[in-house]
Amino acid sequence: MFKLFLIFLKIGAFSFGGGYGMIAMVKEECLLNNWLTEDEILEFIGICESTPGPIAVNMATFVGYSQYGFIGSLLATFGVILPAFLIILLIVSILNKLLENKYVSTFLTTIKPAVVGLIIGTAILLFLSIIFSITRIDSSFDFDYQSLIIFSIITLIFLGIKFFFKKKIHPILLIIIGGILGILFNL
Amino acid sequence: MKKYLVLFWTMFKIGLFTFGGGYAMIAIFEHEFVEKKKWLSSDEFLNLVSIAETTPGPIAINASTYIGYRIGKILGSVIATIAMVLPSFIIILLIAIFFNKFMDIKIIQDAFKGIKVVVIFLIISAGIKLLIKLEKNVFNYVVLILTIILMIVFSLFAVNFSAIFYILISGFIGLLILLIKNKKEKKVNKNV
Known part of the structure; x- marks a missing residue:
């Protein structure tokens, strides 16, 4: 059981850039330790991506529970969070001093466009994948009208409220509307 | 509280x-x-x-x-x-x-x-x-557009290139520009 904690501690400490990189590591460790079969892992990933919260935490809870029940899920989740928590705590507590350093502040300023680019790039890739099911250059083109209609409705609601009420709709409300639209379209 | x-x-x-x-x-x-x-x-x-x-x-x-x-x-x-x-x-x-x-x-x-x-x-x-809130200068535009294009191309061709590399490369180019500027300033100061 201690090994479970250590492995998720390692995953938490060495995965950069959020959930998607982490998925590959969790998969590798689960296979290596004979915790889960490949099929089970794929099912887990599907659920973790479609439930709220950080994917890494979801995966840790899931795998931990499958091995040692409640205590297992607690240990794995704690393990995956701990490194991130400690590192950020260290950085914020000395950030103001760090920012006085010309090199650190230059570094932080010049990575900003790359960060914004990553966010926009992610959005474009997801759009291609969900609306046109294009994930690779050779994947067959398949147009998903339903998703495009839901996307348009959401955009119209967002812009309409912004334009007429000079207010911004809360993202959580948009998520709920999206869920309802998904159900209505498939009745 | x-x-x-x-x-x-x-x-x-x-x-x-x-x-x-x-x-x-x-x-x-x-x-x-x-x-x-x-x-x-x-x-x-x-x-x-x-x-x-x-x-x-x-x-x-x-x-x-x-x-x-x-x-x-x-x-x-x-x-x-x-x-x-x-x-x-x-x-x-x-x-x-x-x-x-x-x-x-x-x-x-x-x-x-x-x-x-x-x-x-x-x-x-x-x-x-x-x-919209990003400072508008040539460096930012070039890095932004390159990041988006590379990310889409790499992903479509299934090339594994972690997100962190874009950030690190961009940061190091920024530091390099700063170092070059510093050197130039020193030269100018010497000439004066």
Whole structure:
């Protein structure tokens, strides 16, 4: 059981850039330790991506529970969070001093466009994948009208409220509307 | 005391309603902490995103620890992180217990289809908002456009290139430019 904690501690400490990189590591460790079969892992990933919260935490809870029940899920989740928590705590507590350093502040300023680019790039890739099911250059083109209609409705609601009420709709409300639209379209 | 309660409740809410991982969460963080509560400036928020991206671990955890510390030091960061994790922990625990029955429910599958689309919309709007606030200069435009193009091309051709490399390369080019400038200034000073 201690090994479970250590492995998720390692995953938490060495995965950069959020959930998607982490998925590959969790998969590798689960296979290596004979915790889960490949099929089970794929099912887990599907659920973790479609439930709220950080994917890494979801995966840790899931795998931990499958091995040692409640205590297992607690240990794995704690393990995956701990490194991130400690590192950020260290950085914020000395950030103001760090920012006085010309090199650190230059570094932080010049990575900003790359960060914004990553966010926009992610959005474009997801759009291609969900609306046109294009994930690779050779994947067959398949147009998903339903998703495009839901996307348009959401955009119209967002812009309409912004334009007429000079207010911004809360993202959580948009998520709920999206869920309802998904159900209505498939009745 | 009230500050901590608001922090806990806000993080709990975000943890409960964010689907689709870190980038979607960034959109909601921006809405809650920059726009509504004004606890962070837009510039500091970009710092936060950069730091969360370049440090290991889930982006959501990095960001909650950061925001929690800004608002209530160490106690704040502990409260924020626990509040962020709690909803998904409970939900996954329940699903793990009733595993097989859950994904078979058709209405849940349909709802997730709609939710996925909203997640894309949220990420796009977060990207555009940050883009508008980005300082307008040649370096920023070049890096931004190159990052987007390379990311799409690499992904379509299934080339594995971690997100962190774009950030590190961009940062080191920035440092290089600074060093070259420094050298030039020294030369100018010598000539004077």
